[in-house]
Amino acid sequence: MRSDLVSGLRPTLLFTLIFAALLGIVYPLVVTGAGQLLFPAQANGSLVRDDAGKLRGSMLLGQSFAGDRYFQGRPSAAGNGYDALASSGSNLGPASKKLSDRVTADQKRLGADAPADLLQASGSGLDPEISPEAARFQVARVAKARGIAPDRVAQLVEANVQRPLFGIIGEPRVNVLALNLALDRQGGAR
């Protein structure tokens, strides 16, 4: 047993150093190099810039939209809402009074008939998407705030609906940031 211990010390030390370098440094750097070369846009966070080149966010991350002029995402438990430094779900259990109270408060704000996903917080707090029903539900409000025809807004929503891959992988959904960017490009009163 003692000789086993002694014979194990050298490989322990050297394997630790070798694999720390190989797996902890070389491997991430190789993937970074290849990723940056092959898929630079995705590797840097799928960032969105406006025409002036200003960084407006990431297409993959939800943003906080409070005003009526924009489509709004789902309730977020990330910091004070869509804080990318603090991704998190609410972690409220099904029988939580806080959960029921929050939902009731949101129903007052959005309307009693608000679609279910607009009333339930996402897992990450950064969900970039909502259901097509949740987008359609907001068409009238956004059209009114912008002073444009609801039909035009509804068309934009339908153009932004993404369908499940091969019909079974994923859910129908609308990327809120993409939809709002499209809205801004349409113009409408500021």
Add this chain to the structure above:
Amino acid sequence: MTLQGWGFIALFVAILAAAAKPMGLWLFALYEGRRTPLHRVFGPVERGIYRIGGIDPHAEQGWRTYALHLILFNLALALLTYAVLRLQAVLPWNPRGLAGMNADGAFNTAISFATNTNWQGYAGESTLSNLSQALGLTLHNFTSAATGIAIAFALFRGFARKEARGIGNFWADFTRVTLYLLIPACIVYALFLVACGVPQTLASSIDATTLEGARQTIVLGPVASQEAIKMLGTNGGGFFNANSAHPFENPSALTNLVQMLSIFLVGVGLTWTFGKAVGNTRQGWAILAAMAVLFLGGVAVTYAAESAGNPALHAIHVAGANMEGKETRFGIVGSSLFAVVTTAASCGAVNAMHDSFTALGGLIPLFNIQLGEIVVGGVGAGIYGFLLFAILSVFVAGLMVGRTPEYVGKKIEAREVKLAVLAVAVLPLCILGGAALASVLPAGLAGIANNGPHGFSEILYAFTSATGNNGSAFAGLSANTPFYNAMLGIAMWLGRFFVIVPVLAIAGSLAAKKHAAGGVGAFPTTGPLWVGLLVGIILILGGLTFLPSLALGPIADHVTLLRGQLF
């Protein structure tokens, strides 16, 4: 539940069934130490590592040496990570100037990653520098996975060899698995993830101005390289707090499917490798069939419960399924399936918040871990855990029908049964003991986020996850405290190494035995009867041990919820 949803589940199962043999064949080559096409690239690296490390890869080790060297190596790696986390502030690649981790947090995290648990008391994006993520954690994701597979190989040799003293060479097993499986697979996998939107950059964060004019600080880093091994190695420790629910870790329904497949891929392959190693692939398929029965049962319950939704919300006119804590792109089926997969394996990555699952939907992940994560299970850990139950099952079968306990050509005698019971007994000891202690001590109760029975579920889940080396959580629990960091750290260590040592002892004991004739006296271990017996033993052992605790947690939660009581 929808037809589309069940179609998705069928697709998932079909892909895995098709992958079992090819994956198993590749693993078998590594098990045997055979040459693979990748030896052209990595052969010189392998030989160089042996030379520097002073290792003869052909030198057979007895089980004691194998176990001792394995533990020494894992201990050294844990110490390295502890140092990296503590010294984060003075080490390079920390552009946001994050402080070092405190002592109990670093103790917990180092053990957590060394034991393939990846329980995370901290929030990655606000706590760890890119160096800590890569050198501290990505490193362990590989080494703990390769360690698990090495142990499985050693146990396979125990069954396969006759009157042998050695069970292989730990250093060679570890190196081969890392070089010829994990590294190449993860490079390809990580690049696929980057193509789908997972960031991979040396940058640490970037500020954006949202459409409404607010500032959003976007945290970036080497995410894809960690994500790939996090799934393939059933580690589960996320780059971000929200883990695979975070769009940067799991950007689409397609990456979600691939992540779930990659959690199971190696484990499914190892069942085939086992059959091949003991000279009858039907032995492997029988194991996989028993796993499939337990898995699909769990999927059906969780998918049904989440689809049915939360009665408390139905009462205030929010119809439909339970979307609290779930992402739009995954939906109910993609989230339910993921929860069952990640807890059937010892992965512990989450793409939805288990704390917000319905009471019954959340019971299955908890029960999956309590069964010992032997439904496919963690890489290596799943199959060696399952084989412990196989040993107990042939023993019970022997008692019931008066037949000689034999399994795949080896007589199962008192020593193996005792060791198997010893290994299996760690689960109730740490889970029930730890949860009971935390439920009465103020320091334990202080962490609860949800009142009522759900609060007990949070504590029970934490000790279950730690002991089972899973790493998922009912994450409302505030576990980043000295009490929980210490208690859960100990539970993780015991849950890993107090299983590994008996398993290797069984390997050594079996390897030394003669081949048993089999014959009419032995219980057949390939047919449906055997599969049924295995499932029965696993459910009865797990059920008897843990049902009382489940009754206090999720079942009480469900019953009070049906009565409309909120907490």
